[in-house]
Amino acid sequence: MLNDIIWSLWRGWTRLRLHVMGRRIVVRGSCKLCGKCCQGIFLSWQEGWIRTPEEFERAKEDHLGLARYKITGKKRGFLTFTCTWMDENGLCADHEHRLKLCRDYPKPDLYFVSGQLSDHCGYRFVEEKDFSKVLDKANPADDTSTEE
Numbered sequence: 824m825l826n827d828i829i830w831s832l833w834r835g836w837t838r839l840r841l842h843v844m845g846r847r848i849v850v851r852g853s854c855k856l857c858g859k860c861c862q863g864i865f866l867s868w869q870e871g872w873i874r875t876p877e878e879f880e881r882a883k884e885d886h887l888g889l890a891r892y893k894i895t896g897k898k899r900g901f902l903t904f905t906c907t908w909m910d911e912n913g914l915c916a917d918h919e920h921r922l923k924l925c926r927d928y929p930k931p932d933l934y935f936v937s938g939q940l941s942d943h944c945g946y947r948f949v950e951e952k953d954f955s956k957v958l959d960k961a962n963p964a965d966d967t968s969t970e971e
């Protein structure tokens with residue numbers, strides 16, 4: 824419980840710090856096809872990262888593909904899941920038809936749930952200057968309209 828509160832504070836603080844400093848989290852690296860991101864993972868849907876079994880039931884009604892996951896525990900206030908589509912080698916048994924969330928893994932938002940990725944993973948979260956904000960500052964309101 825205390826751990827969950829500390830993580831929640833860390834998330835709030837990190838979002839605020841990044842915003843103030845004009846920085847953002849990006850994903851760097853490449854996949855080593857180890858299959859570790861199919862086990863002990865966090866899942867999200869439109870209401871955010873899943874925290875309770877009841878929420879997971881609702882999420883499955885909206886996203887049938889989530890039915891392939893089973894709850895394996897809880898970490899930092901969020902449920903953890905393992906996919907039942909892994910083969911005996913711990914790899915995806917139907918890689919061709921894996922879900923979009925598998926194809927998109929890891930998204931920067933995951934940083935605010937898990938902190939860094941596991942050491943097995945070939946990707947890392949990296950903090951970088953958010954150049955879109957730098958450009959916004961350099962070119963404030965676009966007043967080049969041709970209104971006459």
Ligand code: SF4
Pocket residue numbers: 860861891906907908909914915916917918920921922925
């Ligand atoms: S569908 Fe395949 S790639 Fe996606 S989590 Fe399951 S085993 Fe892994």
Ligand code: SF4
Pocket residue numbers: 853854855856857858859860861928929943944945946
């Ligand atoms: S844990 Fe990382 S390196 Fe391993 S399969 Fe998943 S994305 Fe690829």
